Amino acid sequence: xxxxxxxxxxxxxxxxxxxxxxxxxxxAQPGEIFGLLGPNGAGKTTTLxxxxxxxxxxxxxxxxLGFDTRKAPxxxxxxIGVVTADIGVYPRLSxxxxxxYFAQLSEVPxxxxxxxxxxxxxxxxxxxxxxxxxxSLSSGQKQKVAIARAIVHDPPVLMFDxxxxxxxxxxxxxxxxxxxxxxxxGKCVIFSTHVMHDAERLCxxxxxxxxxxxxxxxxxxxxRGGKPELEDAFLELVGANP
Amino acid sequence: MRATWIVYRKEMVEILRDRRTLIAIGLAAIATPLVxxxxxxxxxxxxxxxxTVGYTGDVPTGLGELLSATNLKLVPVPDPASAAKKQxxxxxxxxxxxxxxxxxxxxxxxxxxxxRLETVLGQYSAAQAAAALxxxxxxxxxxxxxxxxxxxxxxxxxxASNAFLSFFLPYILITxxxxxxxxxxxxxxxxxxxxxxxxxxxxxxxxxSRVLLGKITAVTTISLVAAVxxxxxxFVTLAQISFxxxxxxxxxxxxxxxxxxxxxxxxxxSFSAVTLALGTLAKTFRQGQAYVTPLYFITIFxxxxxxxxxxxxxSLAYYLIPILNAVLVLRDAxxxxxxxxxxxxxxxxxxxxxxxxxxxxxxxxxxxxxxxTRS
Numbered sequence: 001x002x003x004x005x006x007x008x009x010x011x012x013x014x015x016x017x018x019x020x021x022x023x024x025x026x027x028a029q030p031g032e033i034f035g036l037l038g039p040n041g042a043g044k045t046t047t048l049x050x051x052x053x054x055x056x057x058x059x060x061x062x063x064x065l066g067f068d069t070r071k072a073p074x075x076x077x078x079x080i081g082v083v084t085a086d087i088g089v090y091p092r093l094s095x096x097x098x099x100x101y102f103a104q105l106s107e108v109p110x111x112x113x114x115x116x117x118x119x120x121x122x123x124x125x126x127x128x129x130x131x132x133x134x135x136s137l138s139s140g141q142k143q144k145v146a147i148a149r150a151i152v153h154d155p156p157v158l159m160f161d162x163x164x165x166x167x168x169x170x171x172x173x174x175x176x177x178x179x180x181x182x183x184x185x186g187k188c189v190i191f192s193t194h195v196m197h198d199a200e201r202l203c204x205x206x207x208x209x210x211x212x213x214x215x216x217x218x219x220x221x222x223x224r225g226g227k228p229e230l231e232d233a234f235l236e237l238v239g240a241n242p
Numbered sequence: 243m244r245a246t247w248i249v250y251r252k253e254m255v256e257i258l259r260d261r262r263t264l265i266a267i268g269l270a271a272i273a274t275p276l277v278x279x280x281x282x283x284x285x286x287x288x289x290x291x292x293x294t295v296g297y298t299g300d301v302p303t304g305l306g307e308l309l310s311a312t313n314l315k316l317v318p319v320p321d322p323a324s325a326a327k328k329q330x331x332x333x334x335x336x337x338x339x340x341x342x343x344x345x346x347x348x349x350x351x352x353x354x355x356x357x358r359l360e361t362v363l364g365q366y367s368a369a370q371a372a373a374a375l376x377x378x379x380x381x382x383x384x385x386x387x388x389x390x391x392x393x394x395x396x397x398x399x400x401x402a403s404n405a406f407l408s409f410f411l412p413y414i415l416i417t418x419x420x421x422x423x424x425x426x427x428x429x430x431x432x433x434x435x436x437x438x439x440x441x442x443x444x445x446x447x448x449x450x451s452r453v454l455l456g457k458i459t460a461v462t463t464i465s466l467v468a469a470v471x472x473x474x475x476x477f478v479t480l481a482q483i484s485f486x487x488x489x490x491x492x493x494x495x496x497x498x499x500x501x502x503x504x505x506x507x508x509x510x511x512s513f514s515a516v517t518l519a520l521g522t523l524a525k526t527f528r529q530g531q532a533y534v535t536p537l538y539f540i541t542i543f544x545x546x547x548x549x550x551x552x553x554x555x556x557s558l559a560y561y562l563i564p565i566l567n568a569v570l571v572l573r574d575a576x577x578x579x580x581x582x583x584x585x586x587x588x589x590x591x592x593x594x595x596x597x598x599x600x601x602x603x604x605x606x607x608x609x610x611x612x613x614x615t616r617s
Contacts, residue, residue, distance in 0.1 A: 146442070
């Protein structure tokens with residue numbers, strides 16, 4: 001049994017007629033930012049959906065802190081927080097109500113609810129708009145609410161799937177800072193992106209996916225392999241370099 | 243069940259902040275009295291309205307006064323046949339020992355006037371015959387050798403109001419339950435997908451069956467609120483307005499009210515599950531509307547059966563058909579002022595089974611991978 005926060009072994013998944021994942025393997029550890037890189041359609045989002053139990057593997061296995069996603073999906077969901085580019089919030093609830101709703105569904109004890117919600121509101125600097133209805137918030141503010149609801153139950157594993165793709169420069173920076181802060185708090189942070197610059201700056205280790213397969217894996221320096229920029233190594237690996 | 247309660251409470255907060263649902267409930271409460279007032283005014287006007295009768299020839303003695311007393315106004319015309327097409331409601335040509343009647347069956351006013359005329363002429367002929375017999379020293383009772391004694395088993399006025407309620411009450415109940423929960427059901431299913439909150443919801447450890455149960459319970463609640471608002475406003479209105487025929491107030495029987503509440507709960511539960519299942523199939527609120535709207539027309543059809551076939555007395559098997567069974571059980575309770583426990587049991591089982599099957603279907607749809615991967 002792996003001691004990794006997230007262990008993926010020979011994972012396969014077909015969606016419709018498209019074989020999206022062809023036996024990928026990787027491990028992500030607590031206290032690191034693990035980058036999952038790849039061009040569009042490489043299988044990054046599908047991988048994260050399999051890890052988070054939204055999809056079921058066709059082959060291989062996924063474990064989160066020792067819990068198999070097929071055998072104990074609810075145990076897995078208790079231990080993860082997911083932030084995506086699609087910032088869906090309930091428009092007729094306030095930011096605070098949105099966060100509290102997910103805290104309750106994530107089994108935060110009633111006696112601890114207010115303290116936990118207040119804590120994430122304070123941590124993500126949401127105070128100024130906490131009582132505003134979500135329909136009136138900006139994209140950056142909504143993304144903060146989305147992060148808050150994903151971490152309110154203090155999960156040991158955080159997954160970010162292209163979290164900055166709809167955000168402006170300032171909001172993107174805040175999200176990146178939050179990922180670093182989470183890593184420093186001992187969380188396992190899985191960061192899925194196609195922005196090489198972000199990956200190079202933030203990630204401790206990287207796995208590059210291409211057409212459903214792992215084409216490179218290791219520390220950021222190892223994957224770069226002497227190239228001046230990670231982007232150069234990436235383009236070579238996915239066969240996009242002339 | 244904690245997750246169910248959390249989802250229920252959140253859905254209710256969202257529903258109560260949704261203008262669409264509040265407008266639907268408000269309209270339900272306003273529209274019913276409005277429709278009833280119009281029906282009352284139209285039926286009262288129809289019963290007391292004067293109709294014109296164009297005639298030629300000599301009006302028999304005393305007949306003119308009788309016709310006038312029943313709001314049939316005699317007007318001399320050159321040609322009663324052509325006048326009856328548009329100018330007057332009926333045309334009469336008085337001839338010795340004969341009256342020729344002209345009317346257009348396409349005109350409702352002509353039919354009402356004709357019925358009224360035949361009643362008056364029947365009374366006039368009987369009075370004339372009785373007078374003629376009396377002058378000859380013959381007892382007029384000879385004209386009616388068999389005297390019919392009518393013994394209605396219930397008040398004819400109450401029967402008329404029951405007939406009205408037996409159609410109108412199930413119609414309002416079903417319509418308001420469906421329309422009241424319509425927006426809420428779509429918002430909590432297709433709406434979740436459209437605004438991209440579904441994935442986050444499914445990422446929580448809450449069992450999906452509990453999440454769905456919370457949604458169904460919330461939609462059931464709001465459907466019942468809409469139905470209660472409409473029915474309450476209907477009874478308040480019925481207590482205020484009058485209908486022709488002496489029925490001053492239309493009131494439901496003591497049996498009908500608790501039965502109506504039970505049937506309303508059953509319909510609200512089963513159709514909340516059905517609309518949620520259909521809403522789960524839809525990717526957007528608009529697409530959900532396209533799926534659910536035909537359901538509205540399908541469910542209104544059984545209520546119409548009572549309107550067109552008031553004496554429809556089906557076998558027990560008919561009580562297995564959802565909605566039709568609810569309409570029939572309510573009609574039976576209102577008309578007969580009693581409950582047939584066998585038909586009520588079959589109806590209850592049928593509606594609960596419909597709700598349970600729809601809930602199961604919605605749950606299957608709610609846990610399909612395609613729910614998230616289909617774009």
